[in-house]
Amino acid sequence: MIFSYFWTVRARATAGWSLGLLSLLVNQPAWAAFITPTRSSQGMVASAHPLASQAGLEVLKQGGNAADAAVATAFALSVVEPFSAGLGGGGFLLVRWQKTGETKALDFRERAPLQATRNLYLDPAGKVRPGASLDGHLAVGVPGTVAGLSDLHRQSGKLSWAQVIAPAIRYAEQGFVVSDRLAAVITARTALLKNPAARQIFTQNGIPYSAGALLVQTDLAKTLKQIAQAPQSFYTGPIAQAIARDMAQNNGIVSLEDLRRYRPIWREPLCGPFRQAQVCSMPPPSSGGVHLLQILNLIGDADLKSMGWHSPDALQLMASAMQIAYADRATYLGDPAFVKVPVAALISPAYAQLRRPEINLQQARPSNQVKAADPVLLQKLQRSESSDTTHLTVVDPERNVVSLTFTINGPFGAGVVAAGTGILLNNEMDDFAIAPDTPNLYGLVGQDANAIAPGKTPLSSMTPFIVTKQGQFRLAGGSPGGSTIITTSLQLILNVLVYDMDAGAAISAPRLHHQWVPDKLRLERWGFDLMTINELKRRGNPIEEQSDWGNASLIVGTPDGKLEGAADPRGEGTAAGF
Numbered sequence: 001m002i003f004s005y006f007w008t009v010r011a012r013a014t015a016g017w018s019l020g021l022l023s024l025l026v027n028q029p030a031w032a033a034f035i036t037p038t039r040s041s042q043g044m045v046a047s048a049h050p051l052a053s054q055a056g057l058e059v060l061k062q063g064g065n066a067a068d069a070a071v072a073t074a075f076a077l078s079v080v081e082p083f084s085a086g087l088g089g090g091g092f093l094l095v096r097w098q099k100t101g102e103t104k105a106l107d108f109r110e111r112a113p114l115q116a117t118r119n120l121y122l123d124p125a126g127k128v129r130p131g132a133s134l135d136g137h138l139a140v141g142v143p144g145t146v147a148g149l150s151d152l153h154r155q156s157g158k159l160s161w162a163q164v165i166a167p168a169i170r171y172a173e174q175g176f177v178v179s180d181r182l183a184a185v186i187t188a189r190t191a192l193l194k195n196p197a198a199r200q201i202f203t204q205n206g207i208p209y210s211a212g213a214l215l216v217q218t219d220l221a222k223t224l225k226q227i228a229q230a231p232q233s234f235y236t237g238p239i240a241q242a243i244a245r246d247m248a249q250n251n252g253i254v255s256l257e258d259l260r261r262y263r264p265i266w267r268e269p270l271c272g273p274f275r276q277a278q279v280c281s282m283p284p285p286s287s288g289g290v291h292l293l294q295i296l297n298l299i300g301d302a303d304l305k306s307m308g309w310h311s312p313d314a315l316q317l318m319a320s321a322m323q324i325a326y327a328d329r330a331t332y333l334g335d336p337a338f339v340k341v342p343v344a345a346l347i348s349p350a351y352a353q354l355r356r357p358e359i360n361l362q363q364a365r366p367s368n369q370v371k372a373a374d375p376v377l378l379q380k381l382q383r384s385e386s387s388d389t390t391h392l393t394v395v396d397p398e399r400n401v402v403s404l405t406f407t408i409n410g411p412f413g414a415g416v417v418a419a420g421t422g423i424l425l426n427n428e429m430d431d432f433a434i435a436p437d438t439p440n441l442y443g444l445v446g447q448d449a450n451a452i453a454p455g456k457t458p459l460s461s462m463t464p465f466i467v468t469k470q471g472q473f474r475l476a477g478g479s480p481g482g483s484t485i486i487t488t489s490l491q492l493i494l495n496v497l498v499y500d501m502d503a504g505a506a507i508s509a510p511r512l513h514h515q516w517v518p519d520k521l522r523l524e525r526w527g528f529d530l531m532t533i534n535e536l537k538r539r540g541n542p543i544e545e546q547s548d549w550g551n552a553s554l555i556v557g558t559p560d561g562k563l564e565g566a567a568d569p570r571g572e573g574t575a576a577g578f
């Protein structure tokens with residue numbers, strides 16, 4: 001579940017969040033039983049909400065392709081999973097066209113407003129102002145969702161723009177039934193009560209909507225209709241004006257000029273080989289692809305299968321590789337438009353080969369002994385280069401694929417809705433290193449490479465991935481979960497490619513996570529047997545058992561040409577196929 005330790009970190013950062021209510025979200029371990037995947041032969045959509053998966057499926061059945069279905073699913077998620085992602089946020093996607101074999105990556109992440117400064121969230125004494133990068137209008141980055149989805153559709157969609165937005169408009173206008181999960185997050189996110197527009201939408205006179213109630217979002221339906229007519233209205237038209245006005249009235253700094261300037265960026269995906277397969281994911285300003293490939297390289301040819309699934313040796317290898325990758329993340333990763341990120345070096349097999357000897361399967365190292373790469377070494381290896389969140393995965397009948405992760409960052413973003421629009425605004429500015437070595441919402445630390453600057457994109461961990469084998473689709477997926485996104489994606493890939501699990505087992509399997517700082521090997525509670533945990537402790541691992549995390553979606557191509565899909569049992573999503 002996205003909430004477990006990120007709420008703990010958040011609670012340290014700001015008082016006043018209703019942590020007790022989160023026990024509602026910590027149920028039985030979702031992976032007590034592995035789920036059975038959905039199977040289909042034509043196409044499939046897997047996402048974090050059944051209505052969103054249905055929206056994508058509806059569009060596929062109308063003859064839409066993977067791009068159409070991804071756009072429909074994303075807009076629908078913005079309505080039915082409002083706390084995780086939406087029009088007021090941003091994200092990343094990969095799209096692969098089977099006919100040409102081409103994979104492209106789209107960055108529609110939020111950008112820092114032009115008025116943002118390096119010390120935006122510090123007081124005059126240089127101390128971090130608690131909660132300033134998380135709650136309220138000042139926490140908001142310039143949203144990219146509408147521009148990103150519109151660009152994808154304009155370039156590749158088969159159906160009309162109005163057709164792919166239609167399901168989302170329907171859900172907003174006619175309402176949908178509030179789930180346990182949504183009700184719990186509304187209750188927990190008390191900042192919503194301080195913002196009149198958010199309070200009006202998500203509570204009934206200050207009482208949070210409860211599970212089973214019908215939630216109608218009239219303003220959002222109106223906004224979606226405007227976008228259906230003209231997506232640019234979000235950036236230069238009446239929606240932009242409403243956002244800028246709301247910002248100006250509430251000490252926010254996103255301006256009309258920021259919105260006017262916003263552009264999504266098509267980027268080359270990062271791809272690398274692993275066990276006869278080709279793994280592609282997102283380049284910076286996400287750290288996802290770099291570290292996914294780096295960890296796979298560090299694992300290299302190690303015979304994980306013979307070691308045994310979740311054996312102490314296999315777990316130690318994965319945890320130690322994660323620790324090295326996250327040490328590099330903190331030092332080197334940032335927006336490539338502002339800092340030189342040594343991507344080629346970090347994902348090179350040569351670099352992994354140099355660092356692999358540091359890994360001792362019998363003895364974990366404390367994180368203060370694990371250093372980021374030596375900059376001189378990285379320079380030598382750098383060949384010249386050609387240069388709270390949700391995930392959805394779509395595969396269409398032609399085996400074109402979209403893997404898309406988007407977010408407004410924390411649950412309900414900044415906790416504010418731009419008055420009159422129904423749009424929840426993100427708190428993505430917290431993904432910058434707001435001060436050196438100051439943990440963000442997910443406990444991640446960073447340095448100059450990820451410092452705030454006007455127009456800069458905050459570093460992300462989002463890791464949408466697409467894996468092919470001999471030119472054919474093999475699997476695609478991704479997850480929310482802040483810092484754990486990279487390691488969740490890694491484990492989905494390993495579970496399928498190395499351990500031959502089906503999509504249901506791969507997504508259900510208990511997870512581990514190490515992010516260098518804090519120096520903890522996190523294990524999903526109840527997912528690992530006591531002997532294994534004791535052995536990992538004996539090897540020096542500072543174990544922390546936590547409630548489950550992530551809310552992945554995954555689609556796997558099977559050898560008979562069919563599809564298997566699954567949505568994470570830790571959440572409430574579904575895979576829907578035909």
Ligand code: GLY
Nearest residue numbers: 409460461462482
């Ligand atoms: N907001 C979480 C991430 O982008 O990594």
